[in-house]
Amino acid sequence: MRPITYSRATDTATAVAAVSADPTSDFLAGGTTEIDLLRQNVLHPRRLVDINQLPLTGVELLPDGGVRIGALARMSEVAATPVVRERYPLISQALELGASAQLRHMASMGGNLLQRVRCSYFRDAESPCNKREPGAGCSAIDGFSRGHAVLGTSEHCIATHPSDVAVALMALDATVHTLGPSGERSYAFDDFFLLPGDSPHREHPMAHGELITAIEVPAAPVARNSLYLKVRDRESYEFALVSVAAALSVVDGTIADVRVALGGVATKPWRAWRVEDFLIGARTVRSNFEQAARVELIEARPTPMNAFKAELAQRTIVRALDTLTGDPGRSAS
Incomplete structure (x- = not known):
């Protein structure tokens, strides 16, 4: 068994500093994917920084009619929020179809965006996989690929992104807000998710220790239908x-x-x-x-x-x- 150090952050700046200073550390929110991957020996962090006490929850109605969703808001909370159900029914539906009730009560919105692929070759910790070990090869291309991607693929990876709510947020031109070692940043949603290309192990442009703080969805009258x-x-x-x-x-x-x-x-x-x-x-x-x-x-x-x-x-x-x-x-x- 591999030893893992655990600590609990009480403010966002401290959490970012703790993870960014240690390349073997990672944030822990709902843990609905991360704990599975630890057990499967796919992820190997030596330190987990629990961020569940950070003030990054809730859904805020913005002056322009959009909403700001805290990164630690739970999927079930966001799906049930009246303003989301009324103005963005596709978000509520994607959240409710995205996981079991138990998982929706635990899983955070930020964590959902960052969940790792469900490719069995990535998750078995043994098969060659360029996401897990760059340069190892992609077992899925010539293997069992029924559930894999047909768009945005490369010769190095054909795994599909698993998030449901990310699809709804992509349609709505959402923005991802982060805090990292270099300060605050914002990413257009289409830029936040990277195509595999020659580097499928890089799934997003964030630096190590950069933390999603919120997801902003602009006003979109079309989204009511x-x-x-x-x-x-x-x-x-x-x-x-x-x-x-x-x-x-x-x-x-x-x-x-x-x-x-x-x-x-x-x-x-x-x-x-x-x-x-x-x-x-x-x-x-x-x-x-x-x-x-x-x-x-x-x-x-x-x-x-x-x-x-x-x-x-x-x-x-x-x-x-x-x-x-x-x-x-x-x-x-």
Whole structure:
């Protein structure tokens, strides 16, 4: 058994200083992923700094109509917050579909964004994995890859990002606020998650010891008509094969605003920019939804085991948009 030192931080600056000064240390919040990886011998910190007493909780309504979510706010707390349910239903739905009730009561919002991939080769601590050991190789590419990514992949990694709420936040142009050794920083959500490229072990741009303090979601009237649609192998507590976070505003039968992001199919929460560009100003007919979905998945690079994901993603996009227009059985006319 490996010895681990534990300490409890009482203020944010002290927590950041403690972790940044020791390359073998890490923050501990809800621990719903980190403790599993410690037990599986995937992570090897020698020191854990408990941050659960830091004042980084709650959901604050901002003057512009957006919200600021504390990094230590629990998933269940955020999902149940009236302003979130009213103004951003896709966030509440993504949180409620993202984990069991027990985990939602423990897991923090910041930790959810930073949870590690569910690739079995990463988690078995034995198979070659470039995320766990840079340069070791990727066992999934020629191995069991049914649940892996078809977008944003590289020859070094095809693991999907596991977070559900990150997909909803990606669609809403959220911002991640941090405090680190160099002070406060803010990251646009699309910049916060890195594609694997040649360095899949780097999943975000934060320095060691940099701590997420809050997630800010801007006002988005379009989000009042939104949903999070998750397709999975079983209904209870399962990671997505494909998920879609979508928001839609329609004026006189024409799309005035649309936001779409995908989960379960990419190496990061995937903003479907091609879908949005295609649909702005288009009529709300299924043929337009289908064409937009085909354009988004045109660069999919599946393995033989997960080739079904490209078509499933297209169908899920269409279903989400049909649902938001109030006509799931919409014709192609």
